[in-house]
Amino acid sequence: MNDKKMDLDKAAYEVFLENGYKNTNISEIAKKAGIAVGSFYKYYQSKEEIFLETYIKENERVRKQLIDKVHWNGKPVDVIDELFTYTLESVLNNKILAEWNNPTISEVLHKYYYSELGTTNYTFHQFLFNIFKERLNQEGYDADVTNKILKVYEFIYYIDCHITDKDFEDYNETLRILVKYFIKGVFS
Template structure:
């Protein structure tokens, strides 16, 4: 019996059905067939467990998106499918939907600043490889310095971190339009 795996599995199931706030450690422990004290041998808090589950869900989403999209399409179509797939998953997956919770987002942001940058880097590398490929194929304007390409991606991430300031109700459409505008600008061959 792998107690940590059971805690993770039952925690994920409960977070998926009841949400983060309505799920408590006692219920997770009971579902896993352990006591609350045993839970704390594996996770310091419900937040730590949820963060681990969230990160796995997010990584699975990114992997799924990267594998499911035909990358030989026009850049604007590829980026639009990536953005819409991400937004759709966040809106329909109760775990990923916590992205819109300001309290949780602060914890997630702290995680990525401290130890999760390698997870972000893999997705960033994916985007950068795409941009480089498109530039080599002549699909990205030649006058755009290659050093600027990562900055376009970073700017969307920065905006993403300020979704509360923008307004959660507007955020998905804003990020979609901004990604579209950036890609149109990058692929416009007129100077």
């Protein structure tokens, strides 16, 4: 990666983290990076494109911290509580990640994360899927039942990639309850 693109990416991260998506414009990012606005377009086609790249990097960074922090060998329901608590604290206090529910940009984010590329490249999603599958195997579920349960996991991921607080009141808390009782039922 060349230095100008690195400067641009760093500037975008800082400006989006301070201002969020809506209150950021390309000229601010370019100015902070020390480049002309026209030079911005050598690297990105739009604010949406640079934001998506910034979001992906920030999401990976925060999710890596989450993987390191959560006690994955604990009781499954406790793991879910820990997972949701950390996630909500991380998202609510981060103007980049909080955009997941912003109607202005959420469609772009959701579309990416539900795409084949997004699902494959999202290391946290892959990590959760694999740890869940491993736990199901430890519980002695046969392959057919495991696959059916994993389909429910994929359905929950689908829901998260298609619904926001705007679409469903108290979405985050409702999702937390759904996942908690799903896990409780599977591992009781």
